[in-house]
Amino acid sequence: MEKFDKLSGIAAPMPLVNIDTDMIIPKQFLKTIKRSGLGVNLFDEMRYDDNGDEIADFVLNKPAYRDAQILVAGDNFGCGSSREHAPWALLDFGIRCVISTSFADIFYNNCFKNGILPIVLPQEAVDVLMKDAEKGANARIEVDLENQSVTSSDGEVFNFEIDSFKKHCLLNGLDDIGLTMKKAASIDAFEAKAQAERPWA
Amino acid sequence: MSPKTLYDKIWDAHVAHEDADGTCLLYIDRHLVHEVTSPQAFEGLRMAGRQVRAPEKTIAVPDHNVPTTIGRENPDQMPEDSRIQVAALDKNAKDFGIHYYPVSDVRQGIVHIVGPEQGWTLPGMTVVCGDSHTATHGAFGSLAHGIGTSEVEHVLATQTLIQKKSKNMKVEITGKLRPGVTAKDITLSVIGKTGTAGGTGYVIEYCGEAIRDLSMEGRMTVCNMAIEGGARAGLIAPDEKTFEYVKGRPHAPKGAAWEAALTYWKTLFSDDDAHWDKVITIKGEDIAPVVTWGTSPEDVLPITDVVPAPESFSGGKVGAAQRALEYMGLTAGQRLQDIEIDTVFIGSCTNGRIEDLRAAADVVKGKKVKDGLRAMVVPGSGLVRAQAEEEGLADIFKEAGFEWRMAGCSMCLAMNPDQLAPGERCAATSNRNFEGRQGRGGRTHLMSPAMAAAAALTGKLTDVRELM
Ligand code: SF4
Numbered sequence: 001m002e003k004f005d006k007l008s009g010i011a012a013p014m015p016l017v018n019i020d021t022d023m024i025i026p027k028q029f030l031k032t033i034k035r036s037g038l039g040v041n042l043f044d045e046m047r048y049d050d051n052g053d054e055i056a057d058f059v060l061n062k063p064a065y066r067d068a069q070i071l072v073a074g075d076n077f078g079c080g081s082s083r084e085h086a087p088w089a090l091l092d093f094g095i096r097c098v099i100s101t102s103f104a105d106i107f108y109n110n111c112f113k114n115g116i117l118p119i120v121l122p123q124e125a126v127d128v129l130m131k132d133a134e135k136g137a138n139a140r141i142e143v144d145l146e147n148q149s150v151t152s153s154d155g156e157v158f159n160f161e162i163d164s165f166k167k168h169c170l171l172n173g174l175d176d177i178g179l180t181m182k183k184a185a186s187i188d189a190f191e192a193k194a195q196a197e198r199p200w201a
Numbered sequence: 202m203s204p205k206t207l208y209d210k211i212w213d214a215h216v217a218h219e220d221a222d223g224t225c226l227l228y229i230d231r232h233l234v235h236e237v238t239s240p241q242a243f244e245g246l247r248m249a250g251r252q253v254r255a256p257e258k259t260i261a262v263p264d265h266n267v268p269t270t271i272g273r274e275n276p277d278q279m280p281e282d283s284r285i286q287v288a289a290l291d292k293n294a295k296d297f298g299i300h301y302y303p304v305s306d307v308r309q310g311i312v313h314i315v316g317p318e319q320g321w322t323l324p325g326m327t328v329v330c331g332d333s334h335t336a337t338h339g340a341f342g343s344l345a346h347g348i349g350t351s352e353v354e355h356v357l358a359t360q361t362l363i364q365k366k367s368k369n370m371k372v373e374i375t376g377k378l379r380p381g382v383t384a385k386d387i388t389l390s391v392i393g394k395t396g397t398a399g400g401t402g403y404v405i406e407y408c409g410e411a412i413r414d415l416s417m418e419g420r421m422t423v424c425n426m427a428i429e430g431g432a433r434a435g436l437i438a439p440d441e442k443t444f445e446y447v448k449g450r451p452h453a454p455k456g457a458a459w460e461a462a463l464t465y466w467k468t469l470f471s472d473d474d475a476h477w478d479k480v481i482t483i484k485g486e487d488i489a490p491v492v493t494w495g496t497s498p499e500d501v502l503p504i505t506d507v508v509p510a511p512e513s514f515s516g517g518k519v520g521a522a523q524r525a526l527e528y529m530g531l532t533a534g535q536r537l538q539d540i541e542i543d544t545v546f547i548g549s550c551t552n553g554r555i556e557d558l559r560a561a562a563d564v565v566k567g568k569k570v571k572d573g574l575r576a577m578v579v580p581g582s583g584l585v586r587a588q589a590e591e592e593g594l595a596d597i598f599k600e601a602g603f604e605w606r607m608a609g610c611s612m613c614l615a616m617n618p619d620q621l622a623p624g625e626r627c628a629a630t631s632n633r634n635f636e637g638r639q640g641r642g643g644r645t646h647l648m649s650p651a652m653a654a655a656a657a658l659t660g661k662l663t664d665v666r667e668l669m
Contacts, residue, residue, distance in 0.1 A: 016524070017517035018397060018497050022635040027616045031266065031282035033240035033289050034351075045637045048452035050623070075516045076398040079431065080635060081614075082333040083238060084349035102398055105433050106333060106347050113351035163365065165224040176351070177249070180359045183218050183226060187361055190228050198214075200454035200462045201230045201326055 002115040003173035007096055007143040009069030012059045013133035019073055020080035021107060025089040038085055060093070064136030070143070071098045072126065072133045077108025077118075087114045097143050099150065101126050112166050113176065117145060125150075125158040145171055154197030204472035206369045207438050210405045211344040211469070215327050217361055226361040230326035233312045234261040234299070234353065236290040237616070240332030242354035243293040252297070254360045260301040260321055263287045264311045266616050267304055269579050269606040274305045275445035283617065297357075310582020310608040313337040313550040317421065317583055320450025324439040324466040329356055334550050334632065336427040337600075339436035340420035341443055342469045344404070345357035346434040349408065367433045368478035370403035371471075374411035376485040381666040383490075384419030385552060385630070385649035387411065389424040390488045393501035395481060400432030403479060406471060407437050411485035417446040418556035426553045426568075426632050429498040438470040492537055492662055493647040495525035495633045500634070504652070504664045508535045528636055529644050530624065537662050540646070544627040545576040545657040546639070547650055549613040553581025555588050557650040561630075562594040564668060570602035571660035577604040577619070579611040603657070615640045628656035 047058045054061045060068065071077075071090075077100040078086060087110045090098070098118045111118045121129070132139045132152045139153035145167060150158045161195045169176065180187075194201065205213070220228040222356045232255075239261070246253070253259055264577025266283040267273060276284050287304065294301035308319065313334055316322045322338045328345035329335060331353040340343035348362065356362055372391055394398075404471045405427050412423065420437050435452040444463060454462045489503035500522075502509070510533035511522035526533065531540065547553075547561050558580065570576045578598050580586035586608055589595050595605050612619040613631035619626055621643025630653050634645040646662060 015517070015520070017521045018636045020497075020633075022633070022638050026637055027614050028640070030237050030616065031286055032278075033286060035241050045641055050641075076401070076431070076522075079397055080333065080633060082331060082347035082349055084241075084331075084351060087349075102401060104398070104431060105401060106349060110349035110351065113349060129305070162225075164222050165220065165363075176360050177251070177355050177364055180226060180361060180363065181357065184359075186218040187226065187228070187359060191360070194214075194228065198462075198465065199324070200458045201323065 001113070001173045001175060004096065004115055004117050004170045005145055007069060008140050010065060010067055010137055011070035011072050011129065011133035011141045012065040013066035013130050014059060014071055014073040015130055018076045018079055021078055021083050021086040022080055024078070024086040025083065026150065030083060030085050032198065035088050036092060038089035039094070042089040042093045048145035068096065069094055069096050070141055071095055072129045073098060073100045075101050077103050079104035082106045084110045087111050087116050091116055099126060099129055112170055116168065117170060119143070119150060120162045121150065121158055121160055128152055128156060204475045206471040206475040206477070207342060207406055207436060207469055208344065208369055209475070211325055211327065212366055215309045218265045220394065223365055225364050225366070225605055226656060227327060227364045229329050229356050229360055229362060230258060231316070231321055231328040232259045232356050233316055233328065233330035233335070234259060235265055235312050235330070235332060236263040236286045237265045238350050239293065239353055240289045241285060241350050242357060243297070245339045245354045246339045251358045253299060253357045256298040258360065258617055259357065260316065261290055261294045261299050262302040262309055262312050262315050263290050263304055265610045265614065267609045268609045269609045269615050269619060271607060273607055285465070287330060287525040295345065307583035310585065311550045311610055313425070313554060314553060314581035314585065317341065318450070318584055319490055320447060320453035323447060323453065323462070324443060325469050329362065334425050336435050337421050337425040339351045339424040339427065339434050340417060341447070342436055342439035344434055344436065347428060352635055367404045368402055369476065370400060370405045370432065370479040371477045371481070372405050372407050373409040373480070373482045373486050374407065375482060376411060376486060377414070378411050381490050381651065381669055382488050383413050383649040383651060384422035386488050386491050388423045389491050389493070389498065389501045390483065391481070391649065392430045392498050393491070394483065395430050397429060397497055397499045397646060400430040403432050405430070405432045405435040407435060412437060413440070416556055417442055418554045420556065422551055429632055441467050470597065490649065490652055490665055492652065494529065494531060494537060495522060496528055496634055496636050497521070497525070498632065498634060498647065500525060502537065504537055504662060506537055508533050508537065510534070538664060540662045542626045542628045542656055542662065543574060544621060544625055545574065545653050546627055546629040546631065547577070547653050548579030548581065548611055549631035550581060551632040552650045553579065553585065555585050557591045557630065558585070558594050561650040561654035562597045564651050565601040565658060566597050567660050568601055570657045574657060574660055576602060576657045577612070579606040580608050612639050614638060628653045628662065
């Protein structure tokens with residue numbers, strides 16, 4: 001997994017609430033057995049018309065946002081299905097950070113497994129950053145994971161909370177499975193105990 | 202000992218390791234796997250030279266992508282990419298030695314229906330699956346939730362998940378339900394009240410007389426949609442009904458093991474003075490048969506109501522409601538009962554069990570599907586299908602003009618050819634009415650099986666109580 005420490009990039013504004021994973025990557029693209037290549041289908045049904053042509057109005061189709069690395073979105077981003085294809089598609093497009101007032105649980109977790117930083121900020125802060133994002137390439141937003149801060153193009157700084165373990169893994173690009181395997185002795189011991197207490201499980 | 206909730210008890214019994222910051226390794230008793238969210242996880246194992254740690258606790262079944270038409274075992278019936286995914290699961294199950302129910306097996310079906318049916322899901326367990334509706338299994342008093350593909354790989358390799366504990370939320374449904382009101386109406390009404398993010402950060406325990414009165418099937422319907430309310434999981438304390446349902450299932454404990462299990466299972470309830478971080482109470486008699494009008498499961502109203510005006514909401518929801526009405530082709534003030542539909546879908550892990558089919562068959566018995574309407578019943582598993590045939594339900598559906606399909610997810614997410622055309626409107630018993638969920642441009646109204654059956658007869662969203 002790629003490390004995440006600092007990012008300075010263009011943010012795309014998506015002021016919609018409840019952006020679900022079906023919108024992020026519709027199911028017809030879940031038939032792949034690979035993780036890569038989903039970026040072209042990110043937000044597919046909002047991004048392309050029935051003939052497969054780009055819808056000019058859609059934010060990521062606008063010249064200013066084609067290289068966006070950050071999304072600023074409304075409440076409850078990533079709700080719905082558990083598909084990890086959603087963060088895979090975001091990542092493949094080039095998005096490394098999503099900012100919202102709240103995220104759905106599974107999506108939030110999935111982001112961290114893929115080097116994407118989901119940032120929760122209060123409504124007022126998201127409003128400021130949304131305005132910033134609307135300026136397109138004229139405004140870069142800066143994200144600093146180590147210091148847990150987001151800086152608007154005007155230099156306004158917002159601090160965010162993040163779980164210390166998740167932060168550590170993301171900063172160092174650590175693989176969860178490798179970390180857990182170092183604790184194999186605990187798992188073995190637990191398994192033996194559980195087997196004795198609840199043999200039917 | 203300090204008083205605990207049911208969630209606290211199951212959690213405490215499964216912590217294999219705890220770090221100073223509260224990050225835990227939660228031991229997983231059952232891991233369910235399907236073809237869509239697992240290929241990349243198995244690929245990851247292979248690339249790292251890792252094994253499945255506990256293949257005997259891992260169960261795989263293809264469901265999301267499989268055709269539901271007769272004769273589907275023939276690979277020619279599957280589109281190329283679906284065939285590749287199903288073949289990958291076949292191979293992965295074989296290579297890693299995990300329990301497997303292939304498409305040709307009568308026990309094949311939607312993973313959340315197969316697990317309980319085969320007795321894999323038991324009270325007090327931790328159950329995960331790369332699918333958000335894993336919450337279904339919480340009906341047995343197990344801690345069950347959806348995970349992403351990286352976590353699927355993590356569980357395959359280590360039989361644990363890295364987790365932090367959620368908060369406790371109690372949803373109590375008091376008293377009795379009125380006639381025509383079902384488990385689906387309960388669960389939709391709860392989401393209507395809390396919103397789709399109302400449960401974020403919580404595990405919900407459903408309790409109260411109306412929940413106790415539900416069958417196991419109904420309880421699964423309620424827990425299934427906990428995720429639609431944003432919760433990590435939903436669960437219901439096990440009782441005699443639970444034990445009765447589990448007893449004798451192929452993978453349920455037998456003999457002395459059964460007795461020992463039962464003794465343990467009877468300790469699985471929330472203590473009287475346990476702490477709740479959030480409590481919601483709804484009177485059973487206040488719940489009406491409901492339908493959704495928008496593109497989020499929280500957009501729910503009694504069938505007797507009218508389409509709401511976007512201005513009646515606040516904040517970001519105003520825009521979302523505007524967009525939803527446009528997408529759904531509805532106008533504020535329109536009576537829900539005047540909305541005409543083109544398609545009826547009865548099935549899914551929410552409502553694809555035998556009791557759901559009985560409820561729908563009850564409504565359509567001796568009647569005909571409205572002319573020109575497409576109506577289909579997709580049983581949740583091959584065994585549900587077989588039982589429905591034995592009970593004569595299949596004949597009732599077929600005579601009424603329903604298509605009688607093979608088991609799978611089908612039009613719940615429309616990955617297989619069962620899809621809505623743009624603008625087509627569907628009365629569905631599934632769990633998501635998102636834009637494009639049942640096909641690009643398709644419009645979905647969620648409701649109970651009885652309500653969907655009623656809609657099939659009249660061609661409009663219909664108050665089932667008028668047909669009773
Ligand atoms: S029936 Fe629908 S919700 Fe249930 S597992 Fe299948 S796709 Fe998911």
